[in-house]
């Protein structure tokens with residue numbers, strides 16, 4: 140198994156020194172003891188996404204608030220609505236909306252460790268008839284054309300080196316009139332060369348999307364862009380809160396399997412994201428696109 144801090148090369152076709160591509164590196168990262176101990180402890184094995192801190196400083200409460208705000212952005216979500224979550228992590232969002240609205244949810248995710256925890260938590264929640272968990276990649280979604288009312292994604296597409304292909308796959312699996320609802324940590328539309336390298340280093344990325352990239356790519360595919368909300372303040376608060384909770388729970392995270400090397404690098408990595416947000420080099424918020432009827 141590769142080191143979770145393995146460096147990814149620059150081109151999507153390039154492989155790292157062990158012959159691994161970006162999807163192998165990401166899968167190994169999220170399946171590692173380090174990442175699983177960190178994410179499952181900080182978010183309680185439910186979520187790994189940016190929260191909304193209007194009414195709380197608690198990461199888990201804020202994470203639920205993002206899910207609720209996203210669901211509110213949809214004109215309808217009801218019993219029978221077919222929702223696909225791409226890059227679904229531990230599946231917290233799909234369990235929450237399946238429990239609230241009775242929709243039929245599919246969780247598509249690269250990490251087998253997270254999918255095992257997702258299946259367990261879905262069973263405990265009594266939602267196995269509503270939430271299906273599939274191992275796979277969002278660059279090649281293993282679902283038929285025109286089969287979903289909503290494709291949902293939170294803070295996952297940043298990991299792809301083929302974001303245009305991800306959007307094309309989303310367009311393909313949506314029904315006419317269906318919605319693509321997502322968040323993704325982005326760079327600002329215009330950023331000086333080189334300033335984002337410390338941001339990329341936290342997750343072994345080699346680029347980030349931008350609101351302009353998503354708008355232009357979505358429109359070129361035939362989507363109508365409904366909204367792109369600037370909510371960068373929450374990204375800034377979120378990474379600061381995660382850093383604080385990491386430091387406060389450092390020994391517990393160590394006991395649960397995270398290494399000091401991983402945790403120390405994560406503290407620096409989170410600081411770098413806060414600094415980049417303060418400098419206006421990042422962008423984040425709820426984005427909604429519609430496939431025309």
Ligand SMILES: C[S@@+](CC[C@H](N)C(=O)[O-])C[C@H]1O[C@@H](n2cnc3c(N)ncnc32)[C@H](O)[C@@H]1O
Pocket residue numbers: 162165169185186187188225226227228229230231232247248249250253275276277278292293294295296298299
């Ligand atoms: C920051 S986590 C977000 C998880 C989840 N969306 C949430 O909000 O809790 C990023 C997720 O993207 C998944 N992921 C990364 N690259 C992927 C790919 N190419 N295909 C499918 N899932 C991927 C990872 O396994 C991880 O669960």
